[in-house]
Amino acid sequence: MSYRPQLSSASAVLTREVEVLDERGRASVIAIPAERPLTVYVDKRELVTLMTLGGAPEALTLGYLRNQRLVTALEDIVSVQVDWEVDAVAVTTRNGIAGLAERTSKQVVTTGCGQGSVFGGLMDDVDRIVLPTAARLPQSTLYRIIDAVRNHQSIYKQAGSVHGCALFSAAGEMLSFVEDVGRHNAVDAIAGQMWLEGIAGADKVFYTTGRLTSEMVIKGAQMGIPFLLSRSGTTQMGHMVAERIGMTLLSRCTGKHFLLLTGQERLVYEPGTADVVRYA
C-alpha cells in the first residue's frame, strides 16, 4: 500500500451503562451500545449525517464515500479528520467532487440498518460487476469462519443491539471485524479499511450478522467479494441480485447449519464435516 490520506484516530466510548428494572422490579445496570451522529463534511460542504457506534469513524467515512461512488481514487482524498467534540468528520479532497450536489440529490431508502440511504444509480452498476468464478470455499473453512465469529469478543456480547461484519481470508482467518448500530456502517467501515490497505476482495469471504438484503449484496459485490455469509436470512431482492451477479450467498450460518442460496458451485462440500463435533 502506497498512498495514505491523513487520518485522525478518533476513538469514542462504545457502550454506556444504564439502570433498568426487570419484571420483578429488581434494579440492575446493563450496557447498551453508543449511537451518535457523525456529520460528514466534504471540502466544508455538509454531505450526510451517519448514526454510528463510533468505533471506526475514519474507515466508515472512507467506505461511505467509496460505496456511494462519490470518490473513486484514494489519492483524491487528502485527509479525513474526525472530531467528536462536534460529532463531525471533515474530508478534504484534492480536487473536490464533481457535481456532488446533483449526485447526492436522488435517494433510495433501503432496508439497510444504519445506512439506509444509497444515492441513485447504484443498481445500474450491478450488472457491470464481475466476481471471480474460480473461487472456492471448503465447508470446513466455512465452519472455521462461523466459529471465529462466534468466539470473537464483541460489543454485541457486552451490549447487544449492534450488527457485526467481518472480512476473512480464503483460509478462514479473520482479517477485520467491525460492529456498528447499523450494519451498513459496519460494511462501509470494512470497505474503507480494504481501500486504505489496498486489500482485494476476490479471494475473501465476507460475514455479516445482518440480513442479506439487496443493499448488502450490492455492497459485497462492490468490494469484489464472491462469498457473503450471514447468520440471518435473506430477502427476495438480496437473493435476486446475488443470482444475477453470481455471488455465493449463504444464510442461517450457525454451528454446523447453513443454507446455500446462490452461486452454489463455489462451495466445496466435505462429506461428514457437518457431523464432526467441534470445540472452539
Added chain:
Amino acid sequence: MSYRPQLSSASAVLTREVEVLDERGRASVIAIPAERPLTVYVDKRELVTLMTLGGAPEALTLGYLRNQRLVTALEDIVSVQVDWEVDAVAVTTRNGIAGLAERTSKQVVTTGCGQGSVFGGLMDDVDRIVLPTAARLPQSTLYRIIDAVRNHQSIYKQAGSVHGCALFSAAGEMLSFVEDVGRHNAVDAIAGQMWLEGIAGADKVFYTTGRLTSEMVIKGAQMGIPFLLSRSGTTQMGHMVAERIGMTLLSRCTGKHFLLLTGQERLVYEPGTADVVRYA
C-alpha cells in the same frame, strides 16, 4: 374519521419460494420475504424510493409523508395510487408541498432498518413533543401484548427476515400489525393507518420487533404514543431521547421477561404476575 384521500389497494405477493441446499447438500424450498422498490412521486415529482415488503404501500406512503413532516393535514392529500407494474406510488396533493426540494435536501442516515433516511431538523422537534404523563400500563396487560405478538400469524414465521410493528389499545388488544423488510416502513405504515383512521396515540401501546434506536423512539413520539416495547434492545440515543421526552421504553420483552428502561412511573407492577404460568 371524516375525510379520506382516494387510495388504491394494491396488493403484492409477500413471499417467494427459493430452492436452497443445506449443510448436507440436501435441497429444499424455503420462503423468503419480498423486497421491492416503491418510488414515491408527489405531484409528479420523484421524492424517494422505499425498499419494502409491499404489504401496505398506501399506508406506508402516507405515514412516510407524515413522519417526514412533508404533509401535516390529511386533507392536503387528494389521492395515493400505487402501481406495482412500475413499482411506483403517485401522490396527488391539493396545493403541492411548499419548498419540497429544500426540505428534502438535507439527510440523516440513521440506524433505522428499511427507512434509514430522516430529513433534517427532525431532532429539533423532539423537545416539543409532550406525552401523556397519566397513562399507565399494568404488567398483566404488557404480558397480554407480548403473548398477542407471539401468537400472531406473520410473514416472519413463514419467511423470517422482516420486522414487525403492532399497535395496541390500553387494554392490550391488537389494533394493527404491519411487517416490512425495514422496521421503519412498518412503523410508518402504522402511522399512516392511524392518520387515516384518526386514531390518537395517547392511550396506545406500540410494539416493535426491532431495536429501540433514536429514530424508532422519535417516530413513536411523533405518533404521540407513551409506551414503546421491543423484544430487542436499545441504543444510547434511543434511551437518551426516550428519557428526554418522557417515553416509557421497555426492551427485551419475551415471555415474562422485560427491561424497563425509562418512564418507569407508567408501568404498574403487579406482584406475582411474572410468576404466573400462562398458556396462550
